[in-house]
Amino acid sequence: MTQRVYLHVGSPKSGTTYLQRVLRHNQQRLADQGVLVAGRTHGDLVHAGFVVREDRRLAKLPERASRAWDRLVEEVRAFPGHSAIISYELFSAARRRQAAQAIASLDGCEVHVVITCRDLGRAVPSAWQERLKFALTVPLEEWRPPPESKGPRAEWGWRTMDPASVAQRWGADLPPEQVHIVTAPRRGAPPRVLWDRFAEACSLQDVAVDLDVPLANESLGIAAAEVLRIVNEQDLGPIRGAREQSRWLRDTLAHRVLAPLDDEPMGITDAQLAEAEQRARDAVATIRRSGWSVHGDLDDLSATRAEDARMPSEVPAEELLDVAVRAIVELLLELREARTPPAAGRATVAATPPALRGSVVVDVAGRRSRPLIDALSERLDVLEKQLQEGRRLQERVAALHDLVTELLVPADHQDTELLTQALRAYRRDSL
Known part of the structure; x- marks a missing residue:
């Protein structure tokens, strides 16, 4: 039975896609070494996030989605290895009560919470971009990340980007050594630096993995x-x-x-930078005061902006x-x-x-x-004609079989054994 579970609960835009690709790419290799990468599909993890956050969007999904978290828990409990990793970045939006319920459902396992995080200044335009992908029309210059008070639906705001906020909700009932803060290195560092820090947090330092995975370009x-x-x-x-x-x-x-x-990076306004700088200072102070395990350098959270970068309105x-x-x-x-x-x-x-x-x-x-559907319909027509031709051929073979039987075997001796012998002799001598 699984003894230890690592809940990688965020933050979004902190290298989570890269880490998840490494985990999936090495899923069998990790399983062979006693580590489960939980969740059959990414969709299962998304739905599990909905369940944990009690998201009203579940009502519009098939009933199976409402059991996604339970299936993850069952998968973890059924695994014969020593540990499991559940990784989905938008678990980070959960309320404290919701996080506590999720952890309680894994009773009997030693639960560790893992939070990846990054330069909070660079996180601002990344969060704005994600909102654009869901029809946001507010210009970057006028946008501010929503505050924690917006609740679990504020998936792209300080609630999810601030690692201290996430840790306070997810680690409230855990010993500090079971709450792990993993900082993403500054822009330009090799990807494996982030993996090495994450692996340390999840006790995977000695597990050999293949890091040759494609880097996602979603920015x-x-x-x-x-x-x-x-x-x-x-x-x-x-x-x-x-x-x-x-x-x-x-x-x-x-x-x-x-x-x-x-791929030109964008800047942020002075006001946005000032807010991100204050959030970073507060987060670092909270992390140090709380005694959570840190993997990497807390200075990586300090807010910066791309040098000489333009704002969208300047394009x-x-x-x-x-x-x-x-x-x-x-x-x-x-x-x-x-x-x-x-x-x-x-x-x-x-x-x-x-x-x-x-x-x-x-x-x-x-x-x-319609064109693709029309093409498929034409193909079905061809297959239907081939099927009908096959049936006609079977009918002709059956008729020929009857004719050969009548010609070779007298009507009063058409038992199975005699018929088989006659047909074999016919094939040998005539075909």
Whole structure:
């Protein structure tokens, strides 16, 4: 039975995607060494987060989603190894009571809470970008991260980005040595530095893992982010609500199309920097006073901003137009590939950016496109004709079998053994 559970509960935009990719990539290797990476799919973890945070969005999901956390707990308890890791960054938004309930459900296990965190100044534009992916229209210059008082639905604010806030809620009932603060290194450090710090927190220092995983590029450059904000100001018709927005604004437009087009970092205002600096100072003081285990350097939390970086409002219209036109080109390529029948589509895949392959098709009005369905229908018609031809062939074979039986074996001697012998002789001598 699992003896120790590491709950990696956040914070978002602190290298969590990289860490989760390493864990998934090494899932079997870790299991062989007694460490479970819990959760069958990322969707299961998202739903488990909804359950822990008592998120009202559960009401719109299949009933199975409401049992996601229970399934994680059952998976942990059934694992024969010594430890398990549950990693999902938006557990960080839970209230103290909700966190306590989640930890209590793992009774019998020694629970450790792991919180990754980063430069709080750089976290501000990252959080703003994430809100853009869900239809935010407020310019960065006017935006402030929501305070803790907004509750568990404030997924992209100080409630989740401030490691001290997260630790106070998730570690309230745990010994300080079971609360781990992992700082992400400054920009430019090799990714494995973050992994080494995380591995130390999860007692994986001596476990060999393969760190050769692709790095996610989900961040938007300054012009791409402003283009997305302007798109959000338009009438998006049926693209409303978290599920539709995550599918089309986040996954399709932001991640697949805009992210590869622009990577220029953006700045923050003096007021935003001052607020982030104060949050960082308070967080570091709280962490030191609380005695939680620190892996890395607390100076990495100090707020900074990109040197000489522009604000979105400073990007000329010509640059925005350039990014917008290139985004239209990429969307056209994606739409063309999706509308091309399978046989011809193989010739066009090489010319299509890998990030754009495999997406669901919609037309410009937001309605589902018919061409792919039509192509599948044509293929079904072909298969149906082949099936009917096969049935006719079986009927002809059956009729031939009857005819051969009548010709070779007298009607009053058509027992099974004699029939088999006659057919074998016929095949040997005639075929």
